[in-house]
Amino acid sequence: MWGHVAACAFGWVQHARNVETGEEVAIKFIPLGPRFFHRYVEREIMNHRRLGHPHIVGLKEVFLTPQVLGIVMEYVGGGNLQSYVERAGRLPEWQARCFFQQLILALRYCHDALGIAHRDIKLGNILLNTKYQVPILKICDFGYSKSTQYGSVPKTRVGTAAYISPEVALSAGDTAYDTEKADVWSAGVTLFCMLAGRYPFTDADNAVRLRCIQTLGAEQVERALEALPADVSPGCRALLRGVLRVRPEERLALQQVVEDPWFQLYLPDPSRMGAGAPPKDAQGAEEIRGILAQAEVYSKTRAARDDLEGEIIDQDVDDIFNEIEPDTLDRHPHRAQARMD
Template identity: 45%
Template sequence: MENYELVKDISEGFHGVTRLMRHKETKHLVAVKYMPRGDKIKEYVEREIMNHRNLCHPHIIGFKEVVLTPTHIAIVLEYAPGGDLFDHICNRGRICEDEARYFFQQIISGVSYCHYKEICHRDLKLENILVDGIKLKICDFGHSKSYLLHSRPKSMIGTPKYIAPEVFSGKEYDGKLADVWSCGVILYVMLVGAFPFDDEENNHNFKKIMNRILAVQYKIPNYVHISQDCKDLISRIFVANPAKRITIKEIKSHPWFLKNLVKELKDEAQAVYYKKENSISYKQSTRDIRNIVNMAKTLPATYRPTPNNVKPLPATSNNVKPVPATSGPVLLDLGNLSLRCRRGRSH
């Protein structure tokens, strides 16, 4: 990482530390995700890198390069200074329908592109949507799968309150339609300020939440005033049978989605990202990246853990935003209602 200098630590999570770095020559800011080398570097790390590397879209965080250090593998990414959508909602409370629509249009634009590239995200949530001014960008492809490179999804993976009913089955499912469900949860939270399938008496009980998801048991509170078109779209997303659930293509032609759709999000403007000749200029080859990931699975022979270096990348500033290592619930006050969610770890 000799080309970069540390600015501050951004967050610390279950898999490692994310740091804000500055390129010494260009002075551009980047976010660098550090994961300790060793046997914890699994197949999903290579999958995350390879899938993210194949995406180039204004509503997806840009992938830059992978760097191997003596103790870590580092993924260099575009930096979004506005934090994540979770904090945005927590700080402001639920947002108006027009703003939620604009945000949702951007999210769907990014997800649509992922699906065009045959990649399903499988962990779409507020924390994985970053804010850059008024622009939203999807990040964290750690649970993603490519239909071109991998088998169809069948594992129960993701963040519990965003998981589609079919994911609980343990059988193969369509990851793209599961992503649609997660987008619906994000839309609902933006509008209501709470999760759609929380149990009113005990929303910390995962079994109760799962049962409510399976039964598609949700409601729009009376104090939330949204249009019939919006309610219709939500009802077509929250459908237990994925074969009957609205698709991304159908969402993009829904009247609520089309209202006030800005020029750059219309199909005509988006077409440039879907052209085959719009090839991505790769800084590293597939072979180079796989070699780096394979080397990261072991520590170099000269490395010897000591009391001073055994802990990966201790925080060096007071600006760290800690993420709980457990999956326990966090309660955030949003004024007239509360948003309860699980931060940090996915399952």
């Protein structure tokens, strides 16, 4: 182990090296105990393990100790896109387009090839490999992901307040929404943040931001687009107008985004940006489910020791996670240190 990389909602991530192969990896540790959400963790792992794409962090294996569940992933050493934008203040349009192209192609693969929605696209969930002149983008953290394979209907309000779509912000858990259109909105907000160095609609606290998204109208979206830096091209503004439609039925789908003229500019060779197979050393589904079942046993044992057995372990994840991730933003929009969680 080399050290702490980042905190996450239910644990932490560390940089490590495989002692047998010498390969650098990132390990997400999830403590076992009364707050070990078995169904939530299973969904994250089972969705992530199916993904093989140049712009998605690879999942390698899962292991268990009596104290923690470990998820071993590809190590991406360039930090996240949030920090990259903060250091720059804002990105030039050509670079924002390059990152956006990679993001959209990865999302199209998730939705079209595997029926998996991310549901928490944001700058902080995008890692960068900075070994190249133009950094390579990789999506991470599938903790809120949904898969059509499991037959569950997306109704829950999850994500990060500044990035969630109006229909998700308004969700009360009783109405399904289109996860592809929700991911498109979040990707559009991500593009806006890269271009402007700030959020599009409000810099208030989390609760106020959520209410702002819930009451958002087309006129507010248009004002946000008009407030973009003057050097943002008409083509880019037109695409943003299409992906930030308040009504999801009017919003561009992923394939429509890919076909947009601005998106197509300098698009890399598709053969270098296409899907691949999941990592060869990925464990089988049954082996992983066995590990997760044992993790739940360990968690219940630890909970019983603290007189907390069964407090929340068996609740359905969509009842537990009907919430929005907190986020903050420096109120001076063009400062390089502006935070966009």
